[in-house]
Amino acid sequence: MRWSQFFIPTLREDPADAEVVSHRLLLRAGLIRQLGAGIYSYLPLAQRVALRVQKILREEMNRIGGQEFYLPAIHPAEVWKESGRWSAIGEDMFRLQDRRGSDMCLGMTHEEIFTAIARHELRSYKQLPQVWYQIQMKFRDEPRPKSGLMRLRTFTMKDAYTFDVDASGLDRSFADQREAYKRIFTRCGLKFAIVEASSGAMGGSESSEFIVRTPAGEDLIASCEACGYAANVEKATSRLSPIEDEAGPEAPEEFPTPNVRTIEDLTTFPGGAPAERQIKSLVYVATDAATQEQYAALALLRGDHPLHETKLADSLGASQVRPAHPEEIRELLGASAGSLGGVGAADKARAAKKRLRIVADEALRGRRDMTTGANKDEHHLRGVSVERDIRPDAWADLRTVASGEACPRCESGTLDVYKGMEVGHIFKLGTKYSESMGATVLTQDGKEVPIVMGSYGIGVERIITAAVESHHDADGIKWPKAIAPFDAVVTVTNVKNEEMSAAGERLYEELRRAGLEVIIDDRDERAGVKFKDADLIGIPFRITVGKKITDQKVELFDRATKQSEDVDIADVAAELQRRVFEGL
RNA sequence: CGGGCUGUAGCGCAGUCUGGUAGCGCGCCGCAUUUGGGAUGCGGAGGCCCUCGGUUCAAAUCCGAGCAGCCCGACCA
Numbered sequence: 001m002r003w004s005q006f007f008i009p010t011l012r013e014d015p016a017d018a019e020v021v022s023h024r025l026l027l028r029a030g031l032i033r034q035l036g037a038g039i040y041s042y043l044p045l046a047q048r049v050a051l052r053v054q055k056i057l058r059e060e061m062n063r064i065g066g067q068e069f070y071l072p073a074i075h076p077a078e079v080w081k082e083s084g085r086w087s088a089i090g091e092d093m094f095r096l097q098d099r100r101g102s103d104m105c106l107g108m109t110h111e112e113i114f115t116a117i118a119r120h121e122l123r124s125y126k127q128l129p130q131v132w133y134q135i136q137m138k139f140r141d142e143p144r145p146k147s148g149l150m151r152l153r154t155f156t157m158k159d160a161y162t163f164d165v166d167a168s169g170l171d172r173s174f175a176d177q178r179e180a181y182k183r184i185f186t187r188c189g190l191k192f193a194i195v196e197a198s199s200g201a202m203g204g205s206e207s208s209e210f211i212v213r214t215p216a217g218e219d220l221i222a223s224c225e226a227c228g229y230a231a232n233v234e235k236a237t238s239r240l241s242p243i244e245d246e247a248g249p250e251a252p253e254e255f256p257t258p259n260v261r262t263i264e265d266l267t268t269f270p271g272g273a274p275a276e277r278q279i280k281s282l283v284y285v286a287t288d289a290a291t292q293e294q295y296a297a298l299a300l301l302r303g304d305h306p307l308h309e310t311k312l313a314d315s316l317g318a319s320q321v322r323p324a325h326p327e328e329i330r331e332l333l334g335a336s337a338g339s340l341g342g343v344g345a346a347d348k349a350r351a352a353k354k355r356l357r358i359v360a361d362e363a364l365r366g367r368r369d370m371t372t373g374a375n376k377d378e379h380h381l382r383g384v385s386v387e388r389d390i391r392p393d394a395w396a397d398l399r400t401v402a403s404g405e406a407c408p409r410c411e412s413g414t415l416d417v418y419k420g421m422e423v424g425h426i427f428k429l430g431t432k433y434s435e436s437m438g439a440t441v442l443t444q445d446g447k448e449v450p451i452v453m454g455s456y457g458i459g460v461e462r463i464i465t466a467a468v469e470s471h472h473d474a475d476g477i478k479w480p481k482a483i484a485p486f487d488a489v490v491t492v493t494n495v496k497n498e499e500m501s502a503a504g505e506r507l508y509e510e511l512r513r514a515g516l517e518v519i520i521d522d523r524d525e526r527a528g529v530k531f532k533d534a535d536l537i538g539i540p541f542r543i544t545v546g547k548k549i550t551d552q553k554v555e556l557f558d559r560a561t562k563q564s565e566d567v568d569i570a571d572v573a574a575e576l577q578r579r580v581f582e583g584l
Numbered sequence: 585c586g587g588g589c590u591g592u593a594g595c596g597c598a599g600u601c602u603g604g605u606a607g608c609g610c611g612c613c614g615c616a617u618u619u620g621g622g623a624u625g626c627g628g629a630g631g632c633c634c635u636c637g638g639u640u641c642a643a644a645u646c647c648g649a650g651c652a653g654c655c656c657g658a659c660c661a
Contacts, residue, residue: 009594011595011610011611012595012611012622013596013610013611014595014596015595017590017653018654019654037652085661089661092660092661108661109661111661140661143585143658143660144656144657144658144659146654199661218660322658323658427661493620494619497619526618526619526620526622527619528620528621528622528623529621529622530621530622531621531622532621532622535621
């Protein structure tokens with residue numbers, strides 16, 4: 001390519017709306033332009049990067065037996081109604097109607113569509129396993145798109161689906177995908193962690209996220225350096241030192257607590273209790289994942305422990321939970337937040353004819369002589385034993401872990417909580433979709449069984465974003481070699497100088513013949529402008545053809561290390577080939 | 585959906601409080617000089633001041649409604 005004719009609209013100044021590093025640099029380097037909130041156009045430079053990412057995705061998918069499909073992006077509602085997700089998914093789905101008034105949607109993922117194919121065509125265990133994938137546009141009407149390509153409303157996803165006859169087959173397919181993902185992210189120049197995650201509304205038994213650490217990330221990851229434990233905080237646990245309680249009184253004792261509204265208030269109130277001796281009581285409204293029925297949930301935690309809402313939802317089997325409104329709380333328990341508690345809550349709910357489910361955090365197991373609200377404004381109870389006086393409907397891990405807590409897996413480590421972005425997510429789906437949609441095969445002994453599925457996604461834009469977040473400096477992007485838009489740029493410092501210009505053109509042709517992706521900066525600009533632009537868009541290597549050409553020397557500049565050296569022009573092609581292809 | 589902020593030239597912004605000729609920097613076009621880290625001079629082009637309505641002799645500016653974007657939170661497959 002010739003820079004003078006190639007569309008690279010770089011910006012000298014930072015765009016006002018871009019705060020996150022990757023967003024700012026992708027705009028400034030002329031890769032993307034915004035069309036709307038969470039909707040971006042990819043300009044030629046970005047498309048070159050995306051195509052290289054996709055090439056890696058295809059190679060690694062094909063390597064584990066993947067077969068590439070290309071499915072529609074617009075779907076009739078029927079298949080989504082069959083799986084139950086037409087109603088289970090809320091406003092995140094773009095919905096529309098066709099001219100006949102039939103419900104349609106834009107595809108936010110493709111489990112239903114692939115399953116619809118599988119149920120018609122897969123009949124026998126002999127056809128399994130199958131590994132199907134595609135690289136396709138996805139549409140999700142995010143409530144809050146943000147940070148450039150980090151959270152988009154339309155994006156490119158490599159989504160793969162596996163079909164096995166049984167759980168052990170799924171285990172193998174899942175392991176294959178996991179290994180493929182490791183190779184993909186490594187080849188793309190990313191450092192990542194594989195973490196346990198909640199499978200959420202996706203369903204299924206197990207899921208792992210691939211996370212790239214960056215301050216711009218939206219996920220919180222708890223990890224232990226000592227043993228390698230890593231989990232999304234929506235799933236992470238930690239080991240707590242046990243607390244020895246006194247037996248306490250025979251029964252809870254009520255006492256007045258005027259003006260006490262919070263756990264904190266009660267720690268300083270005369271006759272109160274330290275936070276770890278209090279029970280925090282939080283009322284939520286949960287939506288059942290299967291029936292869509294709404295009901296109240298009372299979450300109980302140790303006073304100094306924050307709730308993690310995803311954990312609460314998972315423990316209830318709810319598709320979503322939200323904090324109850326003050327009126328709802330009063331209707332249910334007859335008191336305001338600040339004086340709530342689990343003692344007698346079930347009776348109160350029954351009296352109010354409301355369904356209530358009480359879930360207690362594991363850290364409350366066996367605790368006695370605790371203090372909590374009395375479900376009577378400005379009154380609390382002391383001497384509460386959780387099992388004796390509350391008898392929760394369920395025990396679950398509800399607590400959000402914090403940095404510095406002890407690792408749940410190893411003896412010595414402590415947890416570090418850091419921000420990261422999800423670049424890939426793999427799920428063991430099991431039979432959720434095959435059962436609801438009737439995708440079955442016959443086993444060897446002639447039994448009809450639902451196909452056991454897995455689903456595996458990688459966001460192409462997320463890889464690009466993570467690469468920029470991980471590889472940049474004050475001058476611009478430093479693309480990892482495998483996904484850079486070009487391998488090298490030949491910079492002719494002065495195109496009006498015949499000798500430089502001619503040497504540059506000859507070198508450009510030679511490098512192209514050597515199999516390198518090269519762009520020649522043949523613009524009639526001053527050298528400084530060209531250097532700044534080359535640094536900004538982040539091409540890994542720059543060959544500067546300048547004054548030293550009289551001695552047959554050019555300069556080889558490494559963008560990542562900023563090291564440069566003079567090389568004989570005759571040796572450049574071989575040297576570049578060595579550096580570019582090394583490690584790929 | 586709640587809170588905050590912003591819509592003026594391609595980009596970054598001033599002007600709005602106190603109504604009266606629409607400005608600055610960068611970029612863009614032409615000419616000259618310059619040519620290894622975002623050159624200099626001279627000349628020039630470029631505007632539905634987000635939209636609609638209202639007040640006024642007069643609105644970028646005041647009032648009302650709407651739309652859009654960004655940030656925080658809620659949310660998130």
